[in-house]
Amino acid sequence: MTESAWFYLKALVLGLVEGFTEFIPVSSTAHLLILGDWINFSSGDNKVFEVVIQFGSILAVMWIFRGRLWQLARGVLSGEREELMFARNLAIAFLPAAVIGALAIGFIKSLFHHPGIFVATLVVGGLIMLWVERKPHFAKHADDTVASQHATAYSLEQITWKQALVVGFAQCVAMVPGTSRSGATIIGGMLAGIQRKTATEFSFFLAMPTMLAATVYDFYKHGAVLSDQQLLGIVIGFVAAFVSAMIVVRAVLNFVARHTYRPFAWYRIGLGAVVLAWLYFR
Template identity: 40%
Template sequence: MIEILKAVILGIVQGITEWLPVSSTGHMILVDEFVKLNFSDTFISTFLVVIQFGSILAVLLVFFNKLNPFAPSKSDKEKKQTLNLWAKVIVAVIPSGVVGLLFEEEIDRLFFNPTTVAIALIVYGIIMIWIESRNKKPIATDFSEVSFPLALKIGLFQCLALIPGTSRSGSTIIGATLLGTSRSIAAEFSFFLAIPTMLGASLLKLVKTGFSFSGFEWAVLATGSIVAFLVSVVVIKFLMDYVKKHDFKVFGYYRIVLGIIVLMYFYFL
């Protein structure tokens, strides 16, 4: 039963930190010091990836109408716009998909350590604060104004998320706002990019492990995914409401504080 409770805790952390630009890895590396699953390393690594599937379902639920090109309520023009949005999402995920498939294991081997995570948290926190301090007027406040070249450039920024501590949502939000999108477009596009990115990562991980888990391990995996889904729904709605009235500076400051905590915990405590 204690393992189920741990799965709940990890699902909560995943659901919160996956969508806020604060680095899920930075939090997981700390949480793992206190909440360790008593399973094989193979299952644990799979669990931490596959619970993201619950977060993906949350995006599909919250933005179902916007992402559904076959919604009866949409006009032919709106359906074409939705298909166009999906095309931009696919274009944007190509860079990180290619780089991830070719170099992800090598990147994890070289950079998955507390020092890299802490530095990435702090550096990108400073960048986030700097971007928000410019007060530059966005050039894209609607997805129709996000061109395919712009989508590709945002996708290139997502490649930075392969370095632990950067944050997938953080890198895409930073990239999108730096390239001239509004905060709401940056946040939504980050959510949409997560669908093929995280779905692909989850399925690839399951295929590699051969789905060879015990009944209890599947129960733990399902618990973490369901909790991640429920928490993600709340967090996504919160962030979309938040960015309508506030900037991302608070997340930048939070990242800096978290980075310092990671450094202190692993090297001074």
């Protein structure tokens, strides 16, 4: 097999991994960078591949929720209060990451080159998830589908602007590789008083403008210097991420409606230990 063929095969594998991990709180970026290092996949110093293919996963969510997006668009255009509030909350949650991301993108990208950071973020993130799930004001049983009496938002329309702002700042924390954007925003939403399944859905919707902005920005900054091989690799990874995300999204929503995030927390801690051992012995 030629060197180019190996490159495209690796891009395909990474795209599939991206789609499977984007919407569960285990950090798709950590998986892409760690696996990419293990299989010797070189996407370039700018890491455009790892950023852009994530939007393939987001497109899958947009397709799955196309009916809700159409409802939102019609509601905003017709001035429906609930839809206007939902759109406002998405904008509020999006702004912190947009501002901080634009100001600190160089520093954030530099962290991609330090695998040791993943150990800390994976383990600490897992411990935080375990702590949040142990707090008594969340659902007491794994199969609860309704939040406890202290949670105030049981649907997307009930989320307040203050809760949306908390989710927005939680998304800023997720800029550190290994944190997990979905994990940070979901846990942030739960801490703000949003029921688990609703927090997950809000995280999905917030991913749409966030990853679109990141994709457009990265192509604007680095698109001109990408080689034909890198561009085709991005296309392959993008399509693979879209297909695998189509499979995963509904399964994630069904899972979180009946279970806690503890399994993902223990997975993060275990993966962090594996990465630490790999860094030590390599």
